Amino acid sequence: MSSDDGRQLSLLQGFSAPAAPRGTSPVAAELPVARVLIDSPLPHLDRPFDYLVPALDDDAAVPGARVKVRFAGREHAAFIIERLAVSDSPARLLPLARVVSAHPVATPEILALAASVAVRYAGSVSDVLRSAVPPRVARVEKEFTIDGTVPPDVPAQAGQPPVYDRYVNGKRFLARLTEGESPRAVLTTLGGYGPAGWPAEMAEAVHAVWAAGRGAVVVVPDQRDLGRVEEALRARIGADEFVRLTAEDGPTPRYRNFLKLLHGQVRVAVGTRSAAYAPVRDLGLVCLWDDNDESHSEPRAPYQHAREVLLLRSELQGCGLLIASASRSVEAQRLIDSGWAQSLTADRPAVRRLAPRVLHSADTFHTDREPLTHQVRIPPVAWRAARDGLQRGPVLIQVARTGFSPALACQDCREPARCQHCAGPLAQSGRGSVVACRWCGRPDHAWRCPTCSGGRLRSTVSGAARTAEELGRAFPGAVVVSSSGDHILDAVDDSPRVVVATPGAEPVAVSGYAAVVLLDGNALLGRESLRALESTLQRWFNAAVLARPASAGGVVVVTADDDVAAGHLVRWDPAGAAARELALRTELGLPPAVRYAALTGSLESLAAFLEGVDLPPSCRVVGPAAVRAAAGPAGPEKPGQQSAAGSHRTLVFFRYRDAAEVVGALRARRVSLSARRTSEPVHVRIDPVGAL
Numbered sequence: 001m002s003s004d005d006g007r008q009l010s011l012l013q014g015f016s017a018p019a020a021p022r023g024t025s026p027v028a029a030e031l032p033v034a035r036v037l038i039d040s041p042l043p044h045l046d047r048p049f050d051y052l053v054p055a056l057d058d059d060a061a062v063p064g065a066r067v068k069v070r071f072a073g074r075e076h077a078a079f080i081i082e083r084l085a086v087s088d089s090p091a092r093l094l095p096l097a098r099v100v101s102a103h104p105v106a107t108p109e110i111l112a113l114a115a116s117v118a119v120r121y122a123g124s125v126s127d128v129l130r131s132a133v134p135p136r137v138a139r140v141e142k143e144f145t146i147d148g149t150v151p152p153d154v155p156a157q158a159g160q161p162p163v164y165d166r167y168v169n170g171k172r173f174l175a176r177l178t179e180g181e182s183p184r185a186v187l188t189t190l191g192g193y194g195p196a197g198w199p200a201e202m203a204e205a206v207h208a209v210w211a212a213g214r215g216a217v218v219v220v221p222d223q224r225d226l227g228r229v230e231e232a233l234r235a236r237i238g239a240d241e242f243v244r245l246t247a248e249d250g251p252t253p254r255y256r257n258f259l260k261l262l263h264g265q266v267r268v269a270v271g272t273r274s275a276a277y278a279p280v281r282d283l284g285l286v287c288l289w290d291d292n293d294e295s296h297s298e299p300r301a302p303y304q305h306a307r308e309v310l311l312l313r314s315e316l317q318g319c320g321l322l323i324a325s326a327s328r329s330v331e332a333q334r335l336i337d338s339g340w341a342q343s344l345t346a347d348r349p350a351v352r353r354l355a356p357r358v359l360h361s362a363d364t365f366h367t368d369r370e371p372l373t374h375q376v377r378i379p380p381v382a383w384r385a386a387r388d389g390l391q392r393g394p395v396l397i398q399v400a401r402t403g404f405s406p407a408l409a410c411q412d413c414r415e416p417a418r419c420q421h422c423a424g425p426l427a428q429s430g431r432g433s434v435v436a437c438r439w440c441g442r443p444d445h446a447w448r449c450p451t452c453s454g455g456r457l458r459s460t461v462s463g464a465a466r467t468a469e470e471l472g473r474a475f476p477g478a479v480v481v482s483s484s485g486d487h488i489l490d491a492v493d494d495s496p497r498v499v500v501a502t503p504g505a506e507p508v509a510v511s512g513y514a515a516v517v518l519l520d521g522n523a524l525l526g527r528e529s530l531r532a533l534e535s536t537l538q539r540w541f542n543a544a545v546l547a548r549p550a551s552a553g554g555v556v557v558v559t560a561d562d563d564v565a566a567g568h569l570v571r572w573d574p575a576g577a578a579a580r581e582l583a584l585r586t587e588l589g590l591p592p593a594v595r596y597a598a599l600t601g602s603l604e605s606l607a608a609f610l611e612g613v614d615l616p617p618s619c620r621v622v623g624p625a626a627v628r629a630a631a632g633p634a635g636p637e638k639p640g641q642q643s644a645a646g647s648h649r650t651l652v653f654f655r656y657r658d659a660a661e662v663v664g665a666l667r668a669r670r671v672s673l674s675a676r677r678t679s680e681p682v683h684v685r686i687d688p689v690g691a692l
Contacts, residue, residue, distance in 0.1 A: 025054050037081055051095060065080050065100075121687075170344050189326055203233050207236045214284030219288050221289065241268055327578075491507050508546060518543060531692075534581060536565060537577055558570070565577075595686070615665065622652075
C-alpha cells in the first residue's frame with residue numbers, strides 16, 4: 001500500500017480492539033494483526049477493530065478481503081483494512097472467525113473514498129460500502145484468479161465525429177486527457193441522441209483516456225441512458241473494453257463485472273449511481289450525466305449524491321472530471337465560479353446552427369394577437385406548431401403529470417375535491433371511470449362539496465392519458481402514442497405521430513422531432529420547492545434537445561407565464577440561468593451558496609441532540625417545524641401525518657469553511673447518543689435533495 005493510501009486510511013485508524021480470552025490457535029508469523037471494519041448499522045461501531053490472523057488464513061487474509069469476526073457474542077461480516085505487525089490495543093485479541101473470500105474487493109481507493117463520503121455526509125463507512133461493494137456470489141469468484149492481470153493495449157478506434165469542436169475549450173479538454181492530464185469540466189451539451197449527441201460526447205472523453213492506457217467511470221441516472229451510453233462506447237472503444245454496473249442486472253452479472261474491473265481485465269465502467277465506486281485501475285476520468293436528476297441521490301443512509309462522490313474521488317485519486325447535461329445545475333455553476341472546474345459551452349454561432357427555434361406562447365407578440373392565450377391549456381401557437389410539425393415528422397408533447405385527471409375540484413366553487421376518509425386528493429383514472437382517492441384508493445360515488453354542497457367535479461390538471469385523448473380528437477387520423485408511468489417508449493421512428501410524454505419519459509426520434517410543445521409550465525414552476533425553477537429548466541432543455549435544429553425546421557413552444565424562466569430557454573442560455581439562480585441564492589444565504597443539515601425527530605429528541613452540539617456562531621438554526629409524511633407511490637405528502645423519521649425537523653445552515661467542524665460535531669453527537677441509547681434517534685441528512 002502506498003503512502004497516499006496510508007494517509008487516506010488514517011481516517012479509519014487509531015481505535016481499540018475488543019477484549020477476548022487468550023487464543024490457542026497459531027497466528028501468522030508476519031503481520032499477525034488484521035485491522036477490520038465491521039458491517040454494522042450502529043454508528044458507535046463505525047470504527048476499526050483489531051483481530052489476530054490465524055496461520056492457516058495468512059495467505060487469504062489480504063487487505064480488502066471479506067471476513068467473519070466474533071463481536072459481542074455474535075458473528076459479523078467485515079472487511080480487512082490492513083495487516084499490522086503489532087496492535088496498539090492493550091486488550092487480548094480474538095482471531096478472525098474465517099476468511100470468506102480472498103478477493104480484495106474493498107481496495108484502498110474504495111476504502112478511502114467511502115471514508116471521505118461518510119465524513120462529508122455524517123454517516124457510517126459501512127453504510128457507504130454497502131453501496132460501493134456488491135454482494136458476493138461465490139460461484140462467480142471461481143472464474144477469476146488473483147494474479148493482477150492487466151489488459152493489453154488496444155489500438156484506438158477511428159471515425160468519431162469531432163463532437164467537441166463546437167465547444168469553446170472543448171478540443172483542449174480532450175487534448176489534455178489524451179496527454180495524461182486530469183482536467184475538470186462542466187459540459188453544457190447541444191447534442192441529443194444522434195451520432196453527435198451527448199452519449200457520443202461521453203464516449204469520446206472516455207476514449208481519450210482509454211487510448212492513453214488509463215481507466216474511466218461513467219455514471220448515468222437510469223437504464224435508458226445506460227443503454228445509450230453503452231451503444232456509443234461499443235462504437236468508440238469496442239464491446240469488450242467496458243462493463244456495466246447496475247443493480248437492475250441482478251447479483252451475478254453485477255459481481256462478475258465488478259471482479260473484471262477489480263482484476264484489471266477491463267478499465268472502463270458505466271452504470272448507475274453505485275458505479276461511482278467502481279474499482280477501475282489507473283483511473284483517469286470520471287463522468288456524470290445530468291447531475292440534476294433525482295435518481296443520482298442514494299435513498300439509503302447516508303443519502304450521498306453521485307455528483308459529490310465523484311467530486312471526492314476526483315480529488316482523492318487525482319483524476320479528471322466531466323459533468324455533462326443539457327441544462328446546468330446550480331451546484332455545477334458553483335464549481336465553475338470557484339475555479340475548480342472549467343466551463344465547456346458552445347458559442348452563439350454554434351447555438352444558432354444546432355439548437356431549435358424556441359417560441360414563448362405568453363410573450364407580448366402572441367398575447368397581443370391572441371388574447372385568449374392565457375385561458376387555454378394549449379395556446380394557438382402551440383396548436384399551429386404541432387399541426388405543421390405533423391407534416392414533417394413526429395411531434396413531442398411534454399406534460400407534467402401521468403394519469404387521466406390526477407386532480408379534481410368542485411365545478412361550482414373550485415374547491416379541491418378531497419376524500420371523506422383520509423382527506424387525500426380525488427382523481428379519475430379514465431373517462432367514465434370511478435372517482436377514487438389517490439392516497440387510500442377508496443372510491444367516492446356520491447361526493448358532495450363541503451363548501452357549497454355541489455356535486456359536480458371538474459379536472460384541474462390533465463394527465464398524459466387525457467392529453468393524448470384530446471389530441472387524438474384534435475388531429476383526426478394522426479397516430480397518438482403515450483410514454484409515461486409504466487409504459488415508457490425508448491424510441492420512435494420518423495413517421496408523423498404525436499407523442500405525449502411526461503418529463504424523463506420522452507422517447508428519442510431517429511432524426512429528431514419536428515416540433516416539441518412543453519405544456520403545464522406554470523404547474524412545474526409553481527411547485528413549493530427551492531429547486532422549482534432549476535428542475536423545470538432541466539426538464540425543458542432535456543426535451544428541447546430532442547428537436548431538430550432550426551435549420552431543419554425544428555420548433556419548440558414553451559407554455560408558461562414566467563418570462564424569466566421561459567426567456568432562458570428562448571435564448572438557449574442554461575449557463576446564464578444557473579449563474580442567475582446561484583447569485584440569488586448567495587444573496588439569500590441558501591444552498592448551494594451554503595451547506596445545510598436536516599435533523600428529523602421528535603421535539604424532545606431534537607432538543608437533546610442539539611444541546612450536546614457545539615456549533616460555530618456563524619451557523620443559522622431554523623426550526624423545529626412539523627414535517628409531513630414523504631410522498632409515496634399513491635400520491636404526495638399527507639397533511640397531518642407523521643413521517644417515519646420523526647415529527648419535526650430542524651435545519652442547520654453553515655458556511656463551507658465551517659463544514660468540517662459542523663458535520664464532524666453532528667457525526668460525533670450521533671455516535672455518542674447511539675452508544676448511550678439515552679434518547680430517541682435523530683436522523684441526520686447533509687445537503688439532502690428536495691428538503692427545501
